Amino acid sequence: MSDQWIKIYRASSPIEAELLGGLLRAEGIQVHVPNNPSAGGVGELPADAIETVIYVMPEAYDAAKHILSLYEQNSANNAEWCCPACGELNPASFEECWQCQKERPVTD
Numbered sequence: 001m002s003d004q005w006i007k008i009y010r011a012s013s014p015i016e017a018e019l020l021g022g023l024l025r026a027e028g029i030q031v032h033v034p035n036n037p038s039a040g041g042v043g044e045l046p047a048d049a050i051e052t053v054i055y056v057m058p059e060a061y062d063a064a065k066h067i068l069s070l071y072e073q074n075s076a077n078n079a080e081w082c083c084p085a086c087g088e089l090n091p092a093s094f095e096e097c098w099q100c101q102k103e104r105p106v107t108d
Contacts, residue, residue: 005055
């Protein structure tokens with residue numbers, strides 16, 4: 001078995017990295033998330049200073065990539081949405097526009 005970790009994902013913060021590491025571990029994938037000493041600078045430092053890399057073993061790369069791909073798809077589906085009727089930006093959890101009460105459009 002190889003002892004070489006492979007970079008698989010660059011999380012936006014140490015918190016996201018730990019959450020994703022936990023998601024992968026729950027699926028039986030060995031994960032390495034290095035400590036990021038810049039975590040205390042959230043909001044004060046540039047975004048790339050707090051990005052945290054996630055590593056997996058080569059034999060787990062494909063399975064981990066699939067899980068992370070599903071995570072990204074789910075994150076994109078939970079994005080804010082713009083009302084086509086009035087142009088108002090609405091939180092992802094809203095089923096109808098808070099401004100004009102039109103229903104959220106259905107997306108594939």
